[in-house]
Amino acid sequence: MSKAKREQTGRFAYEGLDRVIHEKARLGVLTSLVGHPKGLVFGDLKELCGLTDGNLSRHLQVLEDAGLIAIEKGYDHNRPQTMCRITANGRQRYLDYLKVLEQVVRDAASATKAGPARDGLPNAASAGLRRLKTA
Amino acid sequence: MSKAKREQTGRFAYEGLDRVIHEKARLGVLTSLVGHPKGLVFGDLKELCGLTDGNLSRHLQVLEDAGLIAIEKGYDHNRPQTMCRITANGRQRYLDYLKVLEQVVRDAASATKAGPARDGLPNAASAGLRRLKTA
Numbered sequence: 299m300s301k302a303k304r305e306q307t308g309r310f311a312y313e314g315l316d317r318v319i320h321e322k323a324r325l326g327v328l329t330s331l332v333g334h335p336k337g338l339v340f341g342d343l344k345e346l347c348g349l350t351d352g353n354l355s356r357h358l359q360v361l362e363d364a365g366l367i368a369i370e371k372g373y374d375h376n377r378p379q380t381m382c383r384i385t386a387n388g389r390q391r392y393l394d395y396l397k398v399l400e401q402v403v404r405d406a407a408s409a410t411k412a413g414p415a416r417d418g419l420p421n422a423a424s425a426g427l428r429r430l431k432t433a
Numbered sequence: 434m435s436k437a438k439r440e441q442t443g444r445f446a447y448e449g450l451d452r453v454i455h456e457k458a459r460l461g462v463l464t465s466l467v468g469h470p471k472g473l474v475f476g477d478l479k480e481l482c483g484l485t486d487g488n489l490s491r492h493l494q495v496l497e498d499a500g501l502i503a504i505e506k507g508y509d510h511n512r513p514q515t516m517c518r519i520t521a522n523g524r525q526r527y528l529d530y531l532k533v534l535e536q537v538v539r540d541a542a543s544a545t546k547a548g549p550a551r552d553g554l555p556n557a558a559s560a561g562l563r564r565l566k567t568a
Contacts, residue, residue: 310461311483320457325537326445333544348446389545396541402460403538406531409468410524 310405314398316391318364323349324357328384328392331367337383339374358382366391445540449533451526453499458484459492463519463527466502472518474509493517501526 319328326347330338338346344354361367366388370381384392454463461482465473473481479489496502501523505516519527 307480308483310465310481312457312461313483315457315460317457320455322447322450322452322455325450326447329537329540329544330445332541345442346445348443348448392541393545396538396545399534399541400538402464403531403535405464406467406527406534409464410528410531 312398312402314394315402316395318360318366319392319395321357323347323353324361327354327357327361327382328366328388331382331384332389332392335383335389337370337381340380340382343382361388447533447537449529450537451530453495453501454527454530456492458482458488459496462489462492462496462517463501463523466517466519467524467527470518470524472505472516475515475517478517496523 319325326349327343330343330346340354343349344351347354349357358367358369362369365385367382368385370383372379372381454460461484462478465478465481475489478484479486482489484492493502493504497504500520502517503520505518507514507516
C-alpha cells in the first residue's frame, strides 16, 4: 500500500455513525422529534415515520434505553396518550451524528464524480487478474 | 391528527434508504468503491474502511449477492489478490440511495433549526399529561 493510501487508513470507517441513530427507522423517528422539541404523540410519530405500532414501540424503547428520548405516558381528554420527545443529550448526539452523515454525503458527492464503473478492469491485464466470477 | 399532519404521512419513512447500502460498514465500502471505478484490492479496502478481514468478507458477500459489487480473484506477481469493484447497477443504486440521504440531511438541518429540546413539555399542563417516567 502506498504512503498516500496508508494516510487514508480508516478514511471511510465513519466511526461517528452511531448505530443507535443510524438505523433507518430510528433515524426517521429522531429526525421527526428533533423538529418537534415539544414532543410528538405516538400516533403522529407513527404516521410521520410510516411504522407499525409494534415497530415504533420497539424502536422507541431502544432510543429511550440509550437516553436519546423521553417517553411520558399521560392522558388527553381522558384518553391514554404517549408523548415522545428528544432529550438534550439526544439532540446533541443527533447533531454529532449529523456531522458525520454530512461528511458521508460530501465524500459520496466527491467520489461519484470519479466516473461510472467500467465493464472491465482496465488494469486487469497488467495485474494478471484471472476473472473467476462477476455479479 | 390535523389535515396538515395527514399530508405528512410517511414524511420521515425514508423508504429509499436501502438497508443493504445503509448499513454503516457497507456504506463505507461502497463510498470507497464508487470513488475507485477501477476497483480496489481487498487489503486497501480493509484499511480504508477500518474493518477486519472477517467483517469485510462478510459485507462484501452481502454486496455481491445483491449485485452491487463484483469480486474477482486473481494474482498479482504470483500472490493471490482479490479485486472488488462496484457494478453499474451498484453505482446506480448508490446514487439513488444518496439522493435520499441528502434529503435526510436537508430535513435534519431544517429540523434542528427548530431549537433545542426543553426540560419540560410546554403543553403538558393543557394536555393533562401525567409524568410517569423519563430517560
